[in-house]
Amino acid sequence: MSAAAIELKDLNKSFGLARIIRGVDLSIGRGERHAIIGPNGAGKSTLFNLITGKYRPSSGSVHLAGTDISRLNPYQINRMGLSRSFQITNIFPKMTVFENIRCGLLYSMGYKYSFWHLVDRQPKLTERADEILEQINLTDRRHLIAGVLTYAEQRALEIGITIAGGADIVMLDEPTAGMSASETDYIVDLIRQVTEGKTLVIVEHDMGVVFNLADRISVLVYGEIIESDAPEKVRASEKVQEAYLGVAEEEAD
Amino acid sequence: MSAVSDAEAARRGKSGLFSLAKTAPWFIAAVLLICLPLVFNSGAGFTVMNQMAITIIFALAYNMLLGQGGMLSFGHAVYMGLGGFFCVHLMNMVEYDGLMLPLPLLPLFGGLFGLLFAFIIGSFSTRRAGTVFAMISLGVGELIASLSIIVVAFFGGEEGVSGDRTMGPEVAGFDFAQQSEVYYLTAAWLFISALAMFLYSRTPIGRISNAVRDNEERAEFLGYSQRYVRWISFCASGFFAGIAGGLFAINFEILTEENLNLATSGSILLITFLGGVGFFLGPVIGAIVFTLLQTVLSLYTEIWALYVGLLFVLTVMFFPSGLAGVIAIHVRPWQLGKIGLLAAPYLKMIVPAALFVFSCAAVLEILFHARHAALGEEEMWLYGLTINSQGVWPLTIAIAIAVVSLIILKRLAPSLKEAWDEANHQETGS
Numbered sequence: 076m077s078a079a080a081i082e083l084k085d086l087n088k089s090f091g092l093a094r095i096i097r098g099v100d101l102s103i104g105r106g107e108r109h110a111i112i113g114p115n116g117a118g119k120s121t122l123f124n125l126i127t128g129k130y131r132p133s134s135g136s137v138h139l140a141g142t143d144i145s146r147l148n149p150y151q152i153n154r155m156g157l158s159r160s161f162q163i164t165n166i167f168p169k170m171t172v173f174e175n176i177r178c179g180l181l182y183s184m185g186y187k188y189s190f191w192h193l194v195d196r197q198p199k200l201t202e203r204a205d206e207i208l209e210q211i212n213l214t215d216r217r218h219l220i221a222g223v224l225t226y227a228e229q230r231a232l233e234i235g236i237t238i239a240g241g242a243d244i245v246m247l248d249e250p251t252a253g254m255s256a257s258e259t260d261y262i263v264d265l266i267r268q269v270t271e272g273k274t275l276v277i278v279e280h281d282m283g284v285v286f287n288l289a290d291r292i293s294v295l296v297y298g299e300i301i302e303s304d305a306p307e308k309v310r311a312s313e314k315v316q317e318a319y320l321g322v323a324e325e326e327a328d
Numbered sequence: 329m330s331a332v333s334d335a336e337a338a339r340r341g342k343s344g345l346f347s348l349a350k351t352a353p354w355f356i357a358a359v360l361l362i363c364l365p366l367v368f369n370s371g372a373g374f375t376v377m378n379q380m381a382i383t384i385i386f387a388l389a390y391n392m393l394l395g396q397g398g399m400l401s402f403g404h405a406v407y408m409g410l411g412g413f414f415c416v417h418l419m420n421m422v423e424y425d426g427l428m429l430p431l432p433l434l435p436l437f438g439g440l441f442g443l444l445f446a447f448i449i450g451s452f453s454t455r456r457a458g459t460v461f462a463m464i465s466l467g468v469g470e471l472i473a474s475l476s477i478i479v480v481a482f483f484g485g486e487e488g489v490s491g492d493r494t495m496g497p498e499v500a501g502f503d504f505a506q507q508s509e510v511y512y513l514t515a516a517w518l519f520i521s522a523l524a525m526f527l528y529s530r531t532p533i534g535r536i537s538n539a540v541r542d543n544e545e546r547a548e549f550l551g552y553s554q555r556y557v558r559w560i561s562f563c564a565s566g567f568f569a570g571i572a573g574g575l576f577a578i579n580f581e582i583l584t585e586e587n588l589n590l591a592t593s594g595s596i597l598l599i600t601f602l603g604g605v606g607f608f609l610g611p612v613i614g615a616i617v618f619t620l621l622q623t624v625l626s627l628y629t630e631i632w633a634l635y636v637g638l639l640f641v642l643t644v645m646f647f648p649s650g651l652a653g654v655i656a657i658h659v660r661p662w663q664l665g666k667i668g669l670l671a672a673p674y675l676k677m678i679v680p681a682a683l684f685v686f687s688c689a690a691v692l693e694i695l696f697h698a699r700h701a702a703l704g705e706e707e708m709w710l711y712g713l714t715i716n717s718q719g720v721w722p723l724t725i726a727i728a729i730a731v732v733s734l735i736i737l738k739r740l741a742p743s744l745k746e747a748w749d750e751a752n753h754q755e756t757g758s
């Protein structure tokens with residue numbers, strides 16, 4: 076029996092008096108594609124920040140493959156094979172596209188804090204970075220400064236940086252936010268392709284994307300998970316209809 | 329362009345290591361360093377060149393923090409100074425205790441001492457970036473500078489510590505009594521240090537140091553502790569600053585409180601910024617310009633520091649990427665083959681620009697002389713003329729020239745702008 080990829084036990088987070096995450100219990104299995112949905116301000120990004128070490132839980136714990144990581148720093152958690160993207164694009168805007176990807180590779184390829192390798196003289200490193208560029212379709216943008224890419228390209232680059240290190244748990248926070256329908260299709264294909272065989276946790280507003288990608292969906296409302304089940308069951312759940320999906324549809328009208 | 333060849337080189341493996349495009353600048357620099365004494369072979373020439381070399385190393389080391397790591401330090405003279413003090417003590421141990429340390433190796437120990445202190449102080453100062461780091465650097469700078477007056481045994485109090493570089497074992501027949509010998513020693517260390525710092529910027533830690541500067545959060549989520557990255561950069565910078573300190577000890581054979589006080593820390597920030605923090609060559613240019621101004625200008629005027637200050641303020645205001653940035657913006661016209669378009673407007677502007685600078689300087693000099701000259705001493709020398717600093721006419725004429733040349737410059741500005749746009753414009757559809 077192997078431990079779940081991610082396990083949250085009675086997780087709580089307060090900012091001052093505001094309780095943002097309220098007693099979340101959640102277990103995400105290995106290789107699962109798990110979507111977290113919920114209205115704006117429900118605490119989805121906060122949950123991501125708790126899992127990835129950006130915030131410390133007020134109480135409760137986060138486990139990664141059975142190890143308690145609640146007190147670890149982001150870089151330690153990343154080294155254990157968990158990588159994430161951000162809701163607001165978070166890349167190295169002054170570096171070239173190629174260098175962005177290379178930064179994502181350095182640690183995992185064993186270079187760590189080395190000052191005795193020259194990065195331009197590492198054929199394997201360059202090769203791997205170019206493979207990822209090919210995957211995310213940015214090969215022709217290789218030498219551009221990342222800050223000048225279009226929004227959709229920057230989002231693709233962010234996914235590239237996130238998966239570059241070969242983490243087997245990938246967490247994406249609203250990867251398609253603010254994209255046109257065709258751009259969304261493109262990014263969804265990309266996500267499917269680059270997270271093949273990995274554990275995926277994704278926050279997403281577009282229900283089409285969610286039902287298309289996820290094996291399981293958790294619905295977060297006011298910091299509580301009100302439902303966590305297979306897509307069809309979540310869609311059918313009255314509780315969810317009431318609390319969220321109905322609202323989302325109204326908003327969409 | 330160069331990035332393409334980088335990648336090509338990387339694919340081909342080691343064969344790119346000796347690519348001409350990359351080694352040529354270093355080869356030229358080496359030849360230049362070897363040949364400079366053929367031109368500047370006076371005592372003053374050596375003094376200026378040595379000072380320049382030391383400042384270049386220090387500024388490059390400083391830019392490992394500021395430019396590459398995004399860490400603004402107000403107290404970096406500490407590491408150069410401590411390295412220097414340590415080296416003077418080593419020199420004295422060579423002289424009195426029979427320590428067999430060949431002089432050319434001394435800067436290495438200065439570097440190690442700088443590294444040691446950067447390691448200790450960096451352990452807490454690099455926890456946070458930004459303002460916190462800057463404030464700690466300022467505090468530590470002040471602390472060590474005041475310690476240097478209190479701990480007389482190590483720092484020698486007000487008069488500092490002096491030594492004699494010629495007391496060590498001869499190396500290949502050199503005893504380093506000659507300035508030219510010291511020059512070659514300094515130049516060799518300059519070459520090695522600059523090359524090492526350049527290569528450092530191409531290593532994983534060098535690249536990640538840039539990444540942490542640009543986006544520390546993202547770097548953390550890629551497996552890097554921003555704190556360790558800053559700490560390592562800080563240690564590396566302290567090491568090279570210490571080497572500069574060792575060379576200072578060899579050149580001047582004395583270190584005082586001045587070598588580690590806040591004024592010195594401020595100058596290196598100014599020098600680096602003046603040259604341009606965004607370019608590897610920026611600090612080199614800054615150090616050369618500053619040393620020239622300091623040594624040459626100070627021969628002609630007492631208020632040279634005022635001019636340096638003005639230059640600094642103007643550079644920060646109009647060319648925030650520094651003197652290297654000014655050079656860099658000419659690269660595109662050059663690549664487009666249109667650099668020639670700029671020649672005419674530049675040539676037209678050079679005379680009024682020079683007139684403007686010299687007349688403004690004249691105003692400052694006349695005012696300074698009028699206020700500070702001894703009573704009854706009204707005559708002053710300016711640009712080969714003897715004038716009366718108390719009189720109305722010299723000042724009026726200087727101001728008039730300044731105003732007229734400024735008006736001419738303003739008139740010429742649009743044609744420069746036009747030429748500039750044209751020179752940067754790439755014809756499409758070709």
Ligand SMILES: Nc1ncnc2c1ncn2[C@@H]1O[C@H](COP(=O)(O)OP(=O)(O)O)[C@@H](O)[C@H]1O
Nearest residue numbers: 090093095113114115116117118119120121122
């Ligand atoms: N660092 C913080 N300090 C204070 N409040 C925060 C912080 N981060 C998030 N919040 C609050 O937590 C709530 C949930 O935010 P968030 O997790 O971003 O929601 P979601 O991603 O589901 O839209 C919001 O009300 C937000 O204002």
Ligand SMILES: [Mg+2]
Nearest residue numbers: 119120121162
């Ligand atoms: Mg969010």
